Amino acid sequence: MSVAAVxxxxxxxxxxxxxxxxxxxxxxSFGRLTVVxxxxxxxxxxxxxxxxGESGCGKSVSALALTRLLPRGARADVSELTLAGEDxxxxxxxxxxxxxxxxxxxxxxxxxxxxxxxxTIGTQIVETLMRHExxxxxxxxxxxxxxxxxxxxxxxxxxxxxxxHQLSGGMRQRVMIAIAIACxxxxxxxxxxxTALDVTIQAQILELLRTLQAELGMALVLITHDLGVVxxxxxxxxxxxxGRIVEEAPAETLFRKPCHxxxxxxxxxxxxxxxxxxxxxxxxxxxxxxxxxPPGCRFAPRCAYAADVCRSAMPPLAxxxxxxxxxxxxxxxxxAEEMA
Ligand SMILES: Nc1ncnc2c1ncn2[C@@H]1O[C@H](COP(=O)(O)OP(=O)(O)O)[C@@H](O)[C@H]1O
Ligand SMILES: [Mg+2]
Numbered sequence: 001m002s003v004a005a006v007x008x009x010x011x012x013x014x015x016x017x018x019x020x021x022x023x024x025x026x027x028x029s030f031g032r033l034t035v036v037x038x039x040x041x042x043x044x045x046x047x048x049x050x051x052x053g054e055s056g057c058g059k060s061v062s063a064l065a066l067t068r069l070l071p072r073g074a075r076a077d078v079s080e081l082t083l084a085g086e087d088x089x090x091x092x093x094x095x096x097x098x099x100x101x102x103x104x105x106x107x108x109x110x111x112x113x114x115x116x117x118x119x120t121i122g123t124q125i126v127e128t129l130m131r132h133e134x135x136x137x138x139x140x141x142x143x144x145x146x147x148x149x150x151x152x153x154x155x156x157x158x159x160x161x162x163x164x165h166q167l168s169g170g171m172r173q174r175v176m177i178a179i180a181i182a183c184x185x186x187x188x189x190x191x192x193x194x195t196a197l198d199v200t201i202q203a204q205i206l207e208l209l210r211t212l213q214a215e216l217g218m219a220l221v222l223i224t225h226d227l228g229v230v231x232x233x234x235x236x237x238x239x240x241x242x243g244r245i246v247e248e249a250p251a252e253t254l255f256r257k258p259c260h261x262x263x264x265x266x267x268x269x270x271x272x273x274x275x276x277x278x279x280x281x282x283x284x285x286x287x288x289x290x291x292x293x294p295p296g297c298r299f300a301p302r303c304a305y306a307a308d309v310c311r312s313a314m315p316p317l318a319x320x321x322x323x324x325x326x327x328x329x330x331x332x333x334x335x336a337e338e339m340a
Pocket of ligand 2: 060192
């Protein structure tokens, strides 16, 4: 199943497979500070949803909430959180532990912090397999070696006995991917999986994720601040700004017809195809911290189109020409203007 084939069944999976992951009205707060504010999305089986936005928009906190791995002091509220129909919001901690690493695989930005530095790569994979698949040690070791080969690690048998620090960053991320897919998850959540890597390695890791996803039929939630990554792999895109979704659309139409000024700014800031041209700094300012979110549209202070109406009421997500929905009440003005 290629990405192109997956895309054929149209926006929002209308004719496509049933939703695997459903998230409705997810909010997360630390004390009295809300950092994720009413986020909803779905991911169909075998599809890739990208969640994109600048640093601090609430992407990682949302991902942690999906797997119920939020740090102490955080509180999540959600009206629906289901995986293949199973209620995750009210599942026992024991059940969640069983699901993490089996039905749900996870990859994070910095593999060195996720891998145990004093345990060999092999033992870390073997233990995952023994715990979740109840494989005997020998069979688990064999499987671990196959997994390393599958994620593109040469000399897998030898690598099994090495420690994380003996591997390059790209190889460590491949090990993390091997662990994440070890038990054949239905859903893989990858939070900035290529951000810490060199550009050439980034492309290889993305290609690996894409291949594995197609082979294993996994759904993928790919979190990134980099829209360039999104265009390479996503079927559907959710754009987050300051704890909310500001636009959601099929990837193809989002890039062809971005609507929300924030999405348009992100696209305009992508590096030009001609590397000698300067990269535009299309969005002035920075994402405000949750303690400084303005009333009304949170993007208004950085938006060239903002009017009084934007500063008084929070714009709802409404159908937009991007083929999805956008949270902007000034779309007619925005869309009347050619993108820079
Ligand atoms: N442990 C924490 N305690 C308090 N605030 C946090 C904590 N983790 C994240 N936040 C806040 O939540 C917001 C969203 O963070 P995050 O989800 O990491 O953003 P992103 O992944 O989009 O860069 C940020 O304002 C961040 O400061
Ligand atoms: Mg993050």
